[in-house]
Structures are given as C-alpha cells and as structure tokens.
Amino acid sequence: MLARNLLTRIWLTFKQQRFETIAVTIVCVGLTVTALIEAFRLNSLNVPLSCLQSYQGGYVDPYQAPITAAQAHCNDLAKSFYDLRQSLDMSLVQLLLLFAPILAGIVVGAPLVAKEIEQGTAPLSWALSGSRRRWLLGKVLAGVVLLAPLMLAVGLAANVLEGALNPSLNPYASFSNYLGRGIPDVFWALAAFAGTFALGTILGRTLPAVVLALVVCFFVRAAWDSGMTHFVLRSFAVPQSQESQQSQQQQGYVVYGPGGPAYADLNIYYRSYIDGREVTDAEVNAWYNQNMVCVPIAVPTPDASATPDYSNMGNIATACEAPTIDQSHFPQQILYVIPGSWYWQTVALESGLLLLGSLFCAAVALFRVERRRPY
Amino acid sequence: MGAGIGASTISTVSAALTAHGLTKRFKRKVALDAVDITIAPGSVTALVGPNGAGKTTLIKVCMAFERPNAGHVEVDGVDPWKHRSEALRRVGYVPQTPAVYRGLSVEEHLTMARSLHSGFDADYARRRLDQLAIPLDQRADTLSGGQAAQLGLAIALGTRAKVLLLDEPLANLDPLARREFIQVLLDAVKSDGSTALLSSHIVTDVEEACDGLIILGAGKVLLDCPLHVARTAHRLTDSETPPPGATAVGSFAGKGTKRMTLWRLPDAAASGGAGSPDAAASDDDASLEDVVLGYLAAGRGTFGLQLN
Numbered sequence: 001m002l003a004r005n006l007l008t009r010i011w012l013t014f015k016q017q018r019f020e021t022i023a024v025t026i027v028c029v030g031l032t033v034t035a036l037i038e039a040f041r042l043n044s045l046n047v048p049l050s051c052l053q054s055y056q057g058g059y060v061d062p063y064q065a066p067i068t069a070a071q072a073h074c075n076d077l078a079k080s081f082y083d084l085r086q087s088l089d090m091s092l093v094q095l096l097l098l099f100a101p102i103l104a105g106i107v108v109g110a111p112l113v114a115k116e117i118e119q120g121t122a123p124l125s126w127a128l129s130g131s132r133r134r135w136l137l138g139k140v141l142a143g144v145v146l147l148a149p150l151m152l153a154v155g156l157a158a159n160v161l162e163g164a165l166n167p168s169l170n171p172y173a174s175f176s177n178y179l180g181r182g183i184p185d186v187f188w189a190l191a192a193f194a195g196t197f198a199l200g201t202i203l204g205r206t207l208p209a210v211v212l213a214l215v216v217c218f219f220v221r222a223a224w225d226s227g228m229t230h231f232v233l234r235s236f237a238v239p240q241s242q243e244s245q246q247s248q249q250q251q252g253y254v255v256y257g258p259g260g261p262a263y264a265d266l267n268i269y270y271r272s273y274i275d276g277r278e279v280t281d282a283e284v285n286a287w288y289n290q291n292m293v294c295v296p297i298a299v300p301t302p303d304a305s306a307t308p309d310y311s312n313m314g315n316i317a318t319a320c321e322a323p324t325i326d327q328s329h330f331p332q333q334i335l336y337v338i339p340g341s342w343y344w345q346t347v348a349l350e351s352g353l354l355l356l357g358s359l360f361c362a363a364v365a366l367f368r369v370e371r372r373r374p375y
Numbered sequence: 376m377g378a379g380i381g382a383s384t385i386s387t388v389s390a391a392l393t394a395h396g397l398t399k400r401f402k403r404k405v406a407l408d409a410v411d412i413t414i415a416p417g418s419v420t421a422l423v424g425p426n427g428a429g430k431t432t433l434i435k436v437c438m439a440f441e442r443p444n445a446g447h448v449e450v451d452g453v454d455p456w457k458h459r460s461e462a463l464r465r466v467g468y469v470p471q472t473p474a475v476y477r478g479l480s481v482e483e484h485l486t487m488a489r490s491l492h493s494g495f496d497a498d499y500a501r502r503r504l505d506q507l508a509i510p511l512d513q514r515a516d517t518l519s520g521g522q523a524a525q526l527g528l529a530i531a532l533g534t535r536a537k538v539l540l541l542d543e544p545l546a547n548l549d550p551l552a553r554r555e556f557i558q559v560l561l562d563a564v565k566s567d568g569s570t571a572l573l574s575s576h577i578v579t580d581v582e583e584a585c586d587g588l589i590i591l592g593a594g595k596v597l598l599d600c601p602l603h604v605a606r607t608a609h610r611l612t613d614s615e616t617p618p619p620g621a622t623a624v625g626s627f628a629g630k631g632t633k634r635m636t637l638w639r640l641p642d643a644a645a646s647g648g649a650g651s652p653d654a655a656a657s658d659d660d661a662s663l664e665d666v667v668l669g670y671l672a673a674g675r676g677t678f679g680l681q682l683n
Contacts, residue, residue, distance in 0.1 A: 016476050017478075127470075128530070129463070375440075
C-alpha cells in the first residue's frame with residue numbers, strides 16, 4: 001500500500017511538472033542520439049591509428065623525403081578525422097554533454113517545491129499529508145526516477161563519443177574528460193537536482209532558485225577538478241610507471257589540435273629531485289641557470305648552399321646542455337598520477353562524494369520543509 | 376488513536392477546538408493577541424472579522440502552518456505544533472484561495488489526496504462532486520471558481536476529519552456558488568457529526584449556516600457566543616440613549632446618513648447567553664450584520680465597550 005501510494009505520488013509529480021519532465025526527456029534523448037550519431041560519423045571514417053599518430057596537421061617537413069601516395073591517403077584520412085573532430089557541431093555536442101547533467105538537474109529540481117509554494121498548492125498537500133517527509137520523498141524520488149536513467153543514457157553516449165574522439169584511449173580506463181561522461185553524469189545531475197531542490201525549498205521561488213543554482217553549480221563544477229586533485233586524489237596518487245610514460249607520449253600524438261593531448265592517467269602533481277634530494281621548482285631553475293650552457297645551433301636547410309636563417313626559429317635557435325655533468329645528476333621529475341586502470345575506483349569515489357553532497361542538500365530541503373510555511 | 380501517538384498526546388476532549396492565550400506576532404504586528412476560544416463538537420462556528428483581523432492566522436496556527444509565539448491551541452485534543460501528524464489527521468482544511476494543481480484532473484486530485492492521507496475516502500468525495508455535476512475527468516485548472524472551491528471542500532470532506540477549518544472559502548464565489556457550498560458543508564457536518572470553523576466576512580451567508588459566532592478584530596476576540604445570543608442580546612438604535620441597562624458596544628455609519636449604535640443588553644452580558652436557539656428573534660433584535668459592525672467599530676476604538 002505504501003509502495004503503491006509512493007508510485008502514485010511519483011506519477012502525479014510527473015504530471016504536475018509535465019513541462020519540465022517532457023522538456024528534459026526530449027533534450028536528453030536528443031542529445032544521446034546526437035552523440036551516438038557523431039561517434040558513428042567518426043568511427044565510420046575508419047582511420048587507422050597509425051595515420052592519426054603520424055599526421056602532422058598538414059605541416060610538411062622540408063627535410064624529409066617526399067611522402068608516398070599511401071602516406072598522402074593516410075594524411076587525408078587523418079585530416080578528415082581531425083576536421084570532423086574539431087567541427088562546430090561536434091564541439092556543440094561535447095559542450096552540451098558537459099553541461100546537460102547540471103542543467104537537467106536544475107530544471108527538474110527547481111520547481112518541485114518552489115512551484116507549489118508559488119502557486120499556493122502546498123497548503124493543500126501539507127494539510128492532507130501528516131508527514132511532510134513522506135510528501136517530500138515522493139517528489140525527490142520522482143526527480144531521481146526521471147534523471148537517473150536519462151543521465152545514464154547521456155553518460156554512456158558520451159563515453160561512446162569519447163572513445164571515437166580518442167581512438168587510442170579506452171574510455172573505461174582513462175581520465176580524459178572523465179567527469180563529463182559515463183556514470184559521473186548521473187551523479188552530477190543528482191547533485192544539481194538536490195542542490196536546486198534545496199534552494200527552491202529555502203527561497204520558495206522557482207526563478208531565483210534556478211539563477212542561484214546556475215551560479216552555484218557552475219562554480220562547484222569549475223572548482224571540482226582542482227579541489228579533487230588538491231584535497232582528495234593527492235593522497236592516492238602514485239609515481240607514473242615508465243610504460244605509462246611511454247604510452248602517454250604515444251597517446252599524445254593522437255590528439256592533435258585544440259584541447260591538447262588526452263592521456264589515460266590523471267596527472268595529480270610532480271616532485272623534482274636532484275641527486276635523490278627533493279627540491280623545489282625554484283631550485284631546479286637555479287640548477288639549470290647555473291649549469292646549463294646555451295649556444296646557437298646551426299640548422300641545416302634543404303638547400304645546403306643557402307645561408308642558415310635563424311631569424312624565425314625562436315627558441316630552437318639555441319641549444320642548451322650541461323657538458324660537464326653526467327645525465328644521472330640532472331634534476332629528475334617524477335609525475336604522480338592516478339593510473340588509468342583506476343578509472344572505476346576513482347569514478348566511484350567522486351560519484352560517492354557527489355552523492356553525499358546530494359544527500360546533504362536533500363537533508364537541508366527536508367529540514368526546511370519541516371519548518372517552513374507553505375506559502 | 377493513530378500509530379505513534381501516546382495517551383498523553385490527546386488531552387481530555389471536551390471541545391473540538393480550543394485556544395488559550397494564543398498569540399502570534401509577525402515582527403511588530405500582532406496578528407493574534409491572547410486569543411481564547413472554545414468550539415463545541417458538532418457545531419458550525421462562523422469566524423468573522425475584517426481583513427487583517429487574524430482569522431486566517433488563527434486557522435493557520437491550527438493547521439501548524441504558523442507557530443504561535445505564546446499560548447497553545449488544540450484540535451480535537453491534539454496540539455498541532457507538537458503533534459502535527461496526529462492533528463492533521465483530525466483536520467480537513469479548505470484554503471482561502473482554491474488552489475488546484477494545474478496539470479491534474481479532478482479525479483487525480485482525489486488520487487493524490489488518497490496517496491497523501493491515510494483513510495481518505497475518495498468515494499465519498501467523488502459522490503459529493505457527482506452531486507454537483509463536477510466532471511471528474513476535467514482538468515482542475517479549467518474549473519470555475521465555485522467548482523474549484525467545491526473540489527477543495529470535497530477533498531477536505533474526504534478526509535472524514537472531525538474538524539473542518541474553512542478559511543474564507545466563500546470570498547470569491549458568486550451567490551449561487553456560495554449557497555451550494557454552504558449546503559454541501561451543512562449536509563456533511565450533519566451526516567458526519569463533524570465540527571466546522573468557517574471564516575468569512577460575508578455575514579449573511581454564515582448567518583444561515585452557523586450556530587456559533589466568533590468576531591475577531593485586530594487579533595482579539597471581540598465576541599464569542601452562540602449565534603442566536605448574538606442576535607437577541609443586542610439592540611441597534613440611532614440615538615445615544617441606551618435601552619435600559621444596556622451597554623454601548625460600538626457606533627458605526629448606518630444606512631443613509633444615520634449613525635447607529637449597537638447596545639448589549641444586561642442579561643446577555645451577565646449570563647453570556649440569552650434565550651434558547653429556538654427562541655424567535657424579535658423585530659427589536661439587531662441583525663447579525665449590525666452586531667458584527669458594532670463590534671468591529673468597537674475593536675477600532677470608535678467608542679463603546681472596553682475590550683481586552
């Protein structure tokens with residue numbers, strides 16, 4: 001009986017929030033389908049990984065032998081891949097995928113209580129319901145039931161797209177854009193939902209709750225990465241393995257163009273050492289200033305008879321070295337990372353933190369609903 | 376007795392609703408000022424007063440929507456602020472503005488009420504709506520004001536609550552809708568034996584429906600007595616010469632240019648009631664509207680009784 005009543009309230013909540021429910025469903029389904037289509041377009045180019053790795057972005061090295069027809073074809077394929085990857089519609093889809101969870105959470109969460117207070121229907125419900133907690137539970141569950149499957153679909157589609165965008169990476173074993181795809185999408189949406197829901201309960205007005213939630217959510221989202229890196233993931237980071245470094249260098253070639261290279265590992269921090277002693281960046285700089293000797297270098301040109309021209313060569317017109325010091329005494333930098341293989345553990349940790357935040361916001365909403373006036 | 380409620384929750388119930396020293400302030404404004412009322416079970420009591428008198432606040436305190444600053448209230452023996460769930464099980468509430476869910480049909484409102492209120496009698500509410508030919512499949516936001524008010528009343532009645540609190544439900548209704556509303560209310564009270572507190576400022580309507588009268592003015596109870604006492608224990612004159620032994624209550628502008636004065640007769644003042652409900656009202660009796668106007672004038676300090 002209780003379960004049936006709860007299901008009834010969930011269904012009626014959907015009907016009360018008909019516009020928000022339909023709008024969020026349409027947008028999320030549309031976005032999922034669009035992301036899958038974009039991934040299909042990239043995959044259907046069938047560009048070999050080697051072509052992507054060897055592609056120089058259209059730059060022709062004047063010192064290399066002329067390229068073969070096969071290499072030219074390879075470059076064409078890679079170019080079409082990168083063109084599509086950097087196209088406006090692809091960027092738009094990626095942007096929407098990034099913000100969809102937060103926006104959906106805000107749209108669904110804001111009116112749940114605030115609209116009842118605005119439209120004066122809260123007294124009707126609260127007079128009927130001895131327990132406002134139970135009334136609130138129906139509303140919260142309606143939001144969760146709506147958002148969780150939709151965001152899961154969006155997140156999984158984003159994973160498929162991520163795999164297509166970075167063919168050398170396994171989306172489930174890499175941290176490339178890991179908070180904007182997959183399972184975290186569900187928890188971002190729930191956190192935004194719970195936060196906005198709490199704001200709507202406190203303010204009792206839908207629009208101010210939406211505006212404030214937008215500001216708060218985007219601030220939290222922007223600060224999340226560095227916050228996690230500095231305060232949470234730091235204690236889990238391990239020195240990057242040599243294999244991973246090499247693999248990372250290879251992967252770096254794959255991602256060409258805006259956005260920079262995508263790596264499997266999540267870089268957390270690095271430490272520098274000189275002769276086994278940990279040193280600061282300033283000490284490393286001081287070491288280089290003291291020991292490095294920089295000299296201009298002669299760059300051969302295709303035409304051996306021509307005079308080398310350094311005017312446009314920038315930094316590479318000089319070469320620095322420490323001729324008297326053995327390589328083993330050079331400053332060493334060790335990168336501490338969360339290895340890509342820890343993807344699921346890290347996602348579980350961050351999703352758990354988002355869930356905790358959501359539960360906290362729900363508790364705030366409950367506390368407020370228990371005490372507030374229904375108008 | 377409901378689950379989770381101890382014997383100590385419910386005081387010995389001799390009144391459907393009681394308030395003792397009930398005070399509610401909104402910042403500096405005193406909405407209720409040490410209000411004492413007692414409403415007998417099975418009665419229909421009119422709560423009358425001008426806007427801002429504290430009628431809505433009194434009902435909201437009874438619904439645990441507002442927390443009193445002092446004093447306490449009991450609904451069917453339960454303090455709503457201390458035991459909200461138990462108190463609300465005993466109360467059916469009709470709000471001032473008939474607020475309905477825009478996206479829901481009439482039937483869905485009943486479904487929602489059933490899912491929120493254990494023991495909600497949807498069939499009973501449905502029958503009431505059927506009697507008024509209100510289509511159950513109609514969207515509630517397309518109902519007329521009168522129909523929406525009837526829906527609110529049907530939901531309140533469907534709770535089969537012992538106490539009905541109606542916060543100016545007649546205010547926005549046309550005369551026919553008001554009459555129908557009161558008819559449904561009276562039928563229900565009669566058949567269920569419940570108690571109703573009907574807040575209104577339309578005196579003529581409550582005159583037909585109610586057997587008790589509470590006049591509130593500036594947060595104070597100006598008069599609390601059976602309705603027939605209110606009529607028979609007062610006289611209205613256009614002179615300042617009092618009827619023998621009477622005390623002036625208040626003076627107000629009458630019809631035309633005359634200034635009218637309401638007088639309270641001595642035996643009524645002494646006993647708090649005069650005659651029986653069945654006693655026929657005489658031509659000399661003040662009308663209920665006159666009584667209300669006289670007390671409201673007194674509440675505003677025009678002149679007359681020293682009201683605490």
